[in-house]
Amino acid sequence: MWCQSRPCGASLLFPIIPLDSHHGAGSKLHFVDDLMAIGEFSDRSGLSAKRLRTYAAEGLLAPAAVDPGSGYRYYSPGQLGDAQLIDALRQAGVPLADIRAFKRQPSQERLEVWARQLETDANHRQGALTLARRLLAADDDPLSPLANPAFKEGLMTTLRTSGRTDVGQLRKNNEDVIVTTDRLALVADGMGGHPGGEIAAEIVAGVVPAAFTGQSVDELEAAVRAANWAIRDRAVDQPGLEGMGTTICAAGLLTTGHVALVNVGDSRAYLWHEGALSQLTRDHSVTAELIERGELREEEAAQHPYYGIGLDPVRRTCCLC
DSSP states (O other), X not given: OEEEEOGGGOOEEEEOOOOOOOTTOOTTHHHHHHOEEHHHHHHHHTOOHHHHHHHHHTTSSXXXXXXXXXXXXXXXXXXXXXXXXXXXXXXXXXXHHHHHHHHHSOOHXXXXXXXXXXXXXXXXXXXXXXXXXXXXXXXXXXXXXXXXXXXXXXXXXOOOOOOOOOOTTTOSSOOEEEEEOSSEEEEEEBOTTSTTHHHHHHHHHHHHHHHOOSSOHHHHHHHHHHHHHHHHHHHHHSTTOTTOOBOEEEEEEOTTSXXXXXXXXXXXXXXXXXXXXXXXXXXXXXXXHHHHTTSSOGGGGGGSTTTTOBSSOOOOOOOBO
């Protein structure tokens, strides 16, 4: 027997356990007496009724039973641990889609990946604030290279760029975006298999060139962080885009004549020199880290269960997200 419930405008099917309201008899009396109404379950789990309805609507925590007459929801004591785990992951910023996947295949290794992502993200925010302080101080110092137009003009060199993308053999739509200017070369590879990969890549291609003026490596990093937050805001504001993300690899010409290089994910930069090609960037992925630690051989990476999962969703994410 099934009951259709539409919490928060969503449509979701829950299995109904018929409830026997006569407490003097009935074969299901013992089971019913073990159930908790949503209010009691909310008190014991520490989750509001609104959160419980949201998790039910997302298919993360369906009620154990639903009264077919009133639509009132009941939960079992055995669901308390699941409810608290789901809520803990949500408060840590883990996307709902990732929590669903984690429930199907829970592992300490995946929790460690998320923990590293949170630590890296916190470090990025701190770095952005440090850069803001430095830039503010440069505005007050006329001798600073950042505030001296003559310094910029005297050391400017030329960057020649070109680019091409290809849809590849696995997907029908091309989620790659490139930027080629006289100051910046950038590629963003939208995450395939997730909604909005091409949108995330387009956001990067819009934000990073606008925010990077060639002042410093820190400025290029800050531009990438700004793109990351723009992607997150878009995913929150627009239904259906949760979990979208992209990689990025960018080379920017600085006013000093040097080239700044940043990458997030597994989009790479190479140097062609004297007939030899060498990789300049390091992949930010679970398999890349395992290879570096000697726990995985490079030829085995494509078959690893966490192949393609990043360590720093700019997240799901090694990717901007």
